Amino acid sequence: MKFYLIACCLLAFLHLSAAKWSKPRRLNMMLNSRREIRDERCRQFRTITQKVDHFGFVNTDTYDQRYTLNTDYWESGRPIFFYAGNEGDIDLFCDNTGFMWDIAPLFNAMVVFGEHRYYGKSLPYGNASYLKPENARYLTSGQALADYAYLLDYIRSSIKGAENSPAIVFGGSYGGMLAAYFRMKYPHVVAGAHAASAPILQMTTPCEAFSRVVTQDFLRESSQCVDIIRSSWGAINRIAAAAGGLQRLTNLFKLCRPLQTADELKNWLLDMYGNIAMVDYPYPTSFLADLPAFPARAYCANVTASSLDRVNDDIDIVQRIVRGTNVFFNYTGHTECFDTGSQGTPSLGDLGWSYQSCTEFVMPMCSDGVNDMFEKQDWDFQAFSDSCYLQWQVRPRFEWPYIEYGGKNISDLRFYSNIAFTNGNLDPWSSGGVNVQVAPTLPAILVTGGAHHLDLRGANKADPPSVLQARQEIVALIETWIS
Amino acid sequence: MKFYLIACCLLAFLHLSAAKWSKPRRLNMMLNSRREIRDERCRQFRTITQKVDHFGFVNTDTYDQRYTLNTDYWESGRPIFFYAGNEGDIDLFCDNTGFMWDIAPLFNAMVVFGEHRYYGKSLPYGNASYLKPENARYLTSGQALADYAYLLDYIRSSIKGAENSPAIVFGGSYGGMLAAYFRMKYPHVVAGAHAASAPILQMTTPCEAFSRVVTQDFLRESSQCVDIIRSSWGAINRIAAAAGGLQRLTNLFKLCRPLQTADELKNWLLDMYGNIAMVDYPYPTSFLADLPAFPARAYCANVTASSLDRVNDDIDIVQRIVRGTNVFFNYTGHTECFDTGSQGTPSLGDLGWSYQSCTEFVMPMCSDGVNDMFEKQDWDFQAFSDSCYLQWQVRPRFEWPYIEYGGKNISDLRFYSNIAFTNGNLDPWSSGGVNVQVAPTLPAILVTGGAHHLDLRGANKADPPSVLQARQEIVALIETWIS
Numbered sequence: 001m002k003f004y005l006i007a008c009c010l011l012a013f014l015h016l017s018a019a020k021w022s023k024p025r026r027l028n029m030m031l032n033s034r035r036e037i038r039d040e041r042c043r044q045f046r047t048i049t050q051k052v053d054h055f056g057f058v059n060t061d062t063y064d065q066r067y068t069l070n071t072d073y074w075e076s077g078r079p080i081f082f083y084a085g086n087e088g089d090i091d092l093f094c095d096n097t098g099f100m101w102d103i104a105p106l107f108n109a110m111v112v113f114g115e116h117r118y119y120g121k122s123l124p125y126g127n128a129s130y131l132k133p134e135n136a137r138y139l140t141s142g143q144a145l146a147d148y149a150y151l152l153d154y155i156r157s158s159i160k161g162a163e164n165s166p167a168i169v170f171g172g173s174y175g176g177m178l179a180a181y182f183r184m185k186y187p188h189v190v191a192g193a194h195a196a197s198a199p200i201l202q203m204t205t206p207c208e209a210f211s212r213v214v215t216q217d218f219l220r221e222s223s224q225c226v227d228i229i230r231s232s233w234g235a236i237n238r239i240a241a242a243a244g245g246l247q248r249l250t251n252l253f254k255l256c257r258p259l260q261t262a263d264e265l266k267n268w269l270l271d272m273y274g275n276i277a278m279v280d281y282p283y284p285t286s287f288l289a290d291l292p293a294f295p296a297r298a299y300c301a302n303v304t305a306s307s308l309d310r311v312n313d314d315i316d317i318v319q320r321i322v323r324g325t326n327v328f329f330n331y332t333g334h335t336e337c338f339d340t341g342s343q344g345t346p347s348l349g350d351l352g353w354s355y356q357s358c359t360e361f362v363m364p365m366c367s368d369g370v371n372d373m374f375e376k377q378d379w380d381f382q383a384f385s386d387s388c389y390l391q392w393q394v395r396p397r398f399e400w401p402y403i404e405y406g407g408k409n410i411s412d413l414r415f416y417s418n419i420a421f422t423n424g425n426l427d428p429w430s431s432g433g434v435n436v437q438v439a440p441t442l443p444a445i446l447v448t449g450g451a452h453h454l455d456l457r458g459a460n461k462a463d464p465p466s467v468l469q470a471r472q473e474i475v476a477l478i479e480t481w482i483s
Numbered sequence: 484m485k486f487y488l489i490a491c492c493l494l495a496f497l498h499l500s501a502a503k504w505s506k507p508r509r510l511n512m513m514l515n516s517r518r519e520i521r522d523e524r525c526r527q528f529r530t531i532t533q534k535v536d537h538f539g540f541v542n543t544d545t546y547d548q549r550y551t552l553n554t555d556y557w558e559s560g561r562p563i564f565f566y567a568g569n570e571g572d573i574d575l576f577c578d579n580t581g582f583m584w585d586i587a588p589l590f591n592a593m594v595v596f597g598e599h600r601y602y603g604k605s606l607p608y609g610n611a612s613y614l615k616p617e618n619a620r621y622l623t624s625g626q627a628l629a630d631y632a633y634l635l636d637y638i639r640s641s642i643k644g645a646e647n648s649p650a651i652v653f654g655g656s657y658g659g660m661l662a663a664y665f666r667m668k669y670p671h672v673v674a675g676a677h678a679a680s681a682p683i684l685q686m687t688t689p690c691e692a693f694s695r696v697v698t699q700d701f702l703r704e705s706s707q708c709v710d711i712i713r714s715s716w717g718a719i720n721r722i723a724a725a726a727g728g729l730q731r732l733t734n735l736f737k738l739c740r741p742l743q744t745a746d747e748l749k750n751w752l753l754d755m756y757g758n759i760a761m762v763d764y765p766y767p768t769s770f771l772a773d774l775p776a777f778p779a780r781a782y783c784a785n786v787t788a789s790s791l792d793r794v795n796d797d798i799d800i801v802q803r804i805v806r807g808t809n810v811f812f813n814y815t816g817h818t819e820c821f822d823t824g825s826q827g828t829p830s831l832g833d834l835g836w837s838y839q840s841c842t843e844f845v846m847p848m849c850s851d852g853v854n855d856m857f858e859k860q861d862w863d864f865q866a867f868s869d870s871c872y873l874q875w876q877v878r879p880r881f882e883w884p885y886i887e888y889g890g891k892n893i894s895d896l897r898f899y900s901n902i903a904f905t906n907g908n909l910d911p912w913s914s915g916g917v918n919v920q921v922a923p924t925l926p927a928i929l930v931t932g933g934a935h936h937l938d939l940r941g942a943n944k945a946d947p948p949s950v951l952q953a954r955q956e957i958v959a960l961i962e963t964w965i966s
Contacts, residue, residue: 054887055538057842057877058620137541149886185668187898188889359540394540403632404537406671415670415900 037458039101041070042094042113048154050117052124052138054146063124065147066115068094069155074110076161079482081168082190083113084148084182086175087356088349090115090122093175098458100170103475107482110162112155114148116178118352130351133393139355142404145182149189166191166482172453173197173429174353174361180434181405184416192418192481194474195434196453199363202432203401204408207366207379209431210274215372217277217296217426225300229273230373232321235314236262252318253325256337268340269321270374272328278452280426283462290331293462296426298331299324358388362396363432410438417441418481422470424450443477445470520941522584524553525577525596531637533600535607535621537629546607548630549598551577552638557593559644562965564651565673566596567631567665569658570839571832573598573605576658581941583653586958590965593648597634599627599661601835613834616876622838625887628665632672649674649965655936656680656912657836657844663917664888667899675901675964677957678917679936682846685915686884687891690849690862692914693757698855700760700779700909708783712756713856715804718797719745735801736808739820751823752804753857755811761935763909766945773814776945781814782807841871845879846915893921900924901964905953907933926960928953 047064068090081100085093094113104111115122118129118139125135148169156162169190171179176198183193199205219226239245240262250259259265279285280296292298302323329338357363362384367374385395406412417439423430424447437444447455448466455470530547551573564583568576577596587594598605601612601622608618631652639645652673654662659681666676682688702709722728723745733742742748762768763779775781786807812821840846845867850857868878889895900922906913907930920927930938931949938953 051880054883055623055625056620057623057880058616060878133541137539140538140540142538146886153882153886153891186889188895189886191898395543397534397540399636400537403629403636403672406669408636412671415674417898 037095037098039095041072041101041111042068042091044068044070045091045121048151050147050150054143054150061124063117063122065117065122065151066090066120067151068111068113070104070111071159072111073104073108075108077165078108079110079168079191079478080152080155080162080165081107081109081111081170082148082152084144084169084171084175084178085114085116085119086171086173086178087116087119087353089120091120093172097170097172097456099456099471099474102459103471103478106475107478109168110155110159110165112151114151116144116175116352117147118355119349130355136355136392139352139359141178141181141356141360144178145185148178148182149186152189168192168194168478168481170194170456171196171198172456173199174356176453180419180421183419184405187417192420192478194420194422194456194478196422196456197424197427197429197433198421199429199432200401200405201407201410201434202363202429203361203398205364205432207364208368208372210363210365210428211367211372211374213426213428213431214273214277215374217280217428218273218300218373221294221297221300222304224304226373228303228317228320230369232269232317233266233375235317236266238314239318240265249318252315252322254322254337256339259340264340266375268338269325272325273373274428276328277426277428280451281454281457282449282464283460289328291328292331295327298327302327355392355394358392358396359394360396360401362398410434410436413442414439418477420445420474420477422447422453422455422474424448424452424454426451427453443473445473520578520581522578524555524584524594525551525574527551527553528574528604531634533630533633537626537633544607546600546605548600548605548634549573549603550634551594551596553587553594554642555594556587556591558591560648561591562593562651562674562961563635563638563645563648564590564592564594564653565631565635567627567652567654567658567661568597568599568602569654569656569661570599570602570836572603574603576655580653580655580939582939582954582957585942586954586961589958590961592651593638593642593645595634595638597631599658599835600630601838602832613838619838619875622835622842624661624664624839624843627661628668631661631665632669635672651675651677651961651964653677653939654679654681655939656682657839659936663902663904666902667888670900675903675961677903677905677939677961679905679939680907680910680912680916681904682912682915683884683888684890684893684917685846685912686844686881688847688915690847691851691855693846693848693911694850694855694857696909696911696914697756697760698857700763700911701756701783701856704777704780704783705787707787709856711786711800711803713852715752715800716749716858718800719749721797722801723748732801735798735805737805737820739822742823747823749858751821752808755808756856757911759811760909760911763934764937764940765932765947766943772811774811775814778810781810785810838875838877841875841879842877843879843884845881893917893919896925897922901960903928903957903960905930905936905938905957907931907935907937909934910936926956928956 045066046069047066049062050065052061052063053059081104083093083097083100090113100111117124123129124138128135130136152167156165167190169179169182176195177200179193180195180198180200183190215226218229236249239249246259246262249265253265276295276299279291280294283293285291303320305323329335364379364381366379367377369376381398389395402408413434418441420443421434422445423433423435426449429452435444435446446466447470449464450467455467528549529552530549532545533548535544535546536542564587566576566580566583573596583594600607606612607621611618613619635650639648650673652662652665654660659678660683662676663678663681663683666673698709701712719732722732729742729745732748736748759778759782762774763777766776768774786803788806812818847862847864849862850860852859864881872878885891896917901924903926904917905928906916906918909932912935917925918927918929930953932947933950938950
């Protein structure tokens with residue numbers, strides 16, 4: 001969990017790589033997807049010319065925003081289903097949001113996916129979009145929402161029969177935050193929102209919450225597994241501190257490049273635990289990696305396997321972790337060595353989310369090593385801010401999201417309407433989600449046994465009853481919202 | 484009505500003055516007020532440091548926003564009454580919004596007036612705020628609303644007992660638009676809004692609507708008066724076209740400087756008619772000028788006085804107009820000559836509103852000379868846009884307000900809540916106001932016999948029953964909103 005490692009290990013990271021230590025936890029794993037589903041409808045791209053700066057009149061630059069639009073099921077006057085794209089290529093979100101495609105025929109809905117500015121091919125300044133602060137400055141959620149409002153206005157103006165079509169916005173993770181925000185700020189544009197696994201309260205949630213949910217996910221599989229993970233940090237530290245220790249760890253973990261610090265390895269593992277918790281789906285997926293159903297269960301099965309019985313030995317503990325790691329990074333057995341610099345394919349999306357977490361979306365993370373299975377790490381806003389300044393020449397304003405969107409207190413939301421917040425109890429991001437209903441038209445739907453926005457995925461035989469129920473509730477809500 | 488004169492008379496105006504022709508109709512007359520009431524509570528200024536750019540992270544400049552705060556009636560936990568300052572010095576709005584002061588004791592309310600950025604003393608770049616596009620670019624309604632949200636957050640954080648105080652926002656004219664927008668965009672910050680004479684639909688209202696209401700105001704006093712005014716434009720044109728005609732008009736109107744064009748005179752008169760309609764209050768006021776009660780009535784009485792009976796003669800018609808003009812510009816008889824360049828004291832506020840109407844708030848105006856008492860003038864967006872570019876190096880985006888705030892169709896507003904829209908039927912800006920109730924908590928309150936935001940003014944013995952009723956309704960609504 002890079003967020004809290006940043007705080008304590010700033011100097012160590014500075015030695016390692018200027019780019020790495022300020023890269024925060026990703027909100028959405030779809031970016032690195034291996035595209036398990038490839039839907040040709042998600043590649044029928046269109047573009048719309050957008051203002052780079054909606055909120056001022058001096059910069060008159062424009063850029064081409066990419067989107068997909070499908071009218072296979074649509075009938076005149078019927079709804080527009082709009083996906084508020086998040087930090088990545090829009091075709092990936094389109095491929096992986098089967099729910100919208102599944103229910104579009106029920107509503108005779110048009111299906112539109114809007115790509116988020118500064119991601120995918122929607123780059124305001126092309127390859128130079130991140131090269132200098134003056135170019136990157138228009139990467140904000142507010143500008144993205146204005147793009148979406150213009151896009152929907154354009155669709156309604158240009159497609160005959162769509163003038164009065166109500167729009168429903170969908171999104172998962174950061175896209176879910178955008179879906180909620182879109183309805184909050186533009187209720188004249190969208191009639192309702194399905195905000196899946198949207199941690200809109202993460203900025204004001206206690207920093208240890210995320211770590212605890214990750215730990216709970218593993219604990220429900222095996223308390224022994226959690227004990228081993230909790231022990232592993234000390235084991236790694238001790239091995240690393242011994243002569244030739246880093247090389248030994250490099251060999252044990254079959255890393256492609258020699259470790260420079262123990263933190264490099266621990267970060268890689270921390271990210272993995274968070275990712276396993278996020279994608280702890282009830283059926284095999286190929287999101288971040290080829291994974292079995294319930295990957296946390298598979299991980300713990302490997303770690304606790306009885307053939308390994310020397311639990312008190314540092315090397316034994318690390319070997320157990322290595323076996324677990326294989327579940328996530330080498331389930332198919334084809335990987336020869338591992339790269340600690342990445343949890344998947346490097347992508348421009350990482351850069352964008354780094355910028356966004358250094359400006360609007362500071363999500364404090366920490367752990368205490370007691371109520372969670374990680375090393376104790378404090379949250380240090382100043383160190384985080386300094387790291388942002390070094391990389392981006394900007395500093396975050398942690399208060400801005402709750403000024404702009406509310407959420408300092410959850411009751412702030414009570415004046416908003418027609419937003420369904422869905423959260424899975426396995427998803428660590430649920431810790432920053434809206435899990436209680438604060439107003440009559442703001443249902444909080446719990447998906448028991450669900451990981452990160454499981455409900456947005458296409459129907460699957462292994463779906464738990466809770467997600468079938470959640471999807472039915474969403475369908476009923478949409479009926480209400482568009483009537 | 485400079486808006487539509489711009490369209491047809493661009494070249495004439497270019498000869499006259501580069502500054503004048505792009506100056507649109509003012510929304511609020513308070514700026515030039517002669518401060519009939521001077522309330523010391525309105526001079527207890529405070530300042531708060533605000534970001535110049537809330538919507539980005541690259542420009543980290545700050546400025547001191549001015550506001551007033553009064554706790555004479557306030558008790559812990561009780562409401563905050565907040566005035567969303569519009570285009571001028573905040574003390575003037577404070578002096579002239581007696582309604583808030585009148586009802587503050589009923590609610591034990593704190594009374595706060597926030598100054599709008601780029602007006603009064605709240606200048607992001609001091610005297611250079613308008614000198615170049617890069618300095619002026621942060622003058623938008625969205626930035627102003629963010630200032631207000633930060634200010635209220637600061638008040639709640641820093642004043643003991645205010646943490647959970649609900650806030651009610653008030654505003655008149657452009658301030659009324661801001662009050663409505665504030666509730667629409669920040670319902671987590673303000674529980675309700677009293678939006679008085681707020682023409683939030685003016686940007687999408689037919690351009691002739693304003694002229695027709697002005698005409699109706701005069702028509703209710705005298706149809707002969709309206710006929711004379713309608714005839715006067717031709718009379719002025721014919722006199723101006725004759726040899727020595729402009730000098731003759733200069734003398735007839737007792738102008739301080741010789742007229743350069745007939746348009747200069749006609750613009751001055753057009754502005755006057757709009758202003759008389761706006762301040763057609765039922766008791767003497769000293770807003771734009773020292774005026775009698777019902778100034779349109781006094782104007783028409785002078786214009787139609789029976790001692791002047793040569794109505795068909797151009798000189799006679801103009802002399803009648805001159806006599807009417809004296810009601811507005813020389814009611815006290817102390818003015819020796821008149822300045823066509825101004826309807827009152829020149830002020831930085833004019834500059835700011837010129838910029839705002841050249842960016843966000845394009846309010847198309849036109850007249851047909853048949854259903855109104857003015858010369859036929861078309862609306863020409865391109866010419867207006869060109870004039871804006873010449874003065875400010877920016878062009879308006881006429882669609883942006885309805886994208887950002889809704890209002891392309893009035894039904895866009897139905898998802899918003901807790902906004903009371905008040906409009907007087909004498910007020911020409913009511914033509915762009917919300918005059919029908921589109922949702923249960925969006926009452927549209929008509930003030931029969933009321934001019935521009937009469938309801939926000941302090942109680943007066945001459946107040947018509949309609950405004951007493953409106954104020955009672957607002958008090959009852961506030962009770963509901965804060966409960």
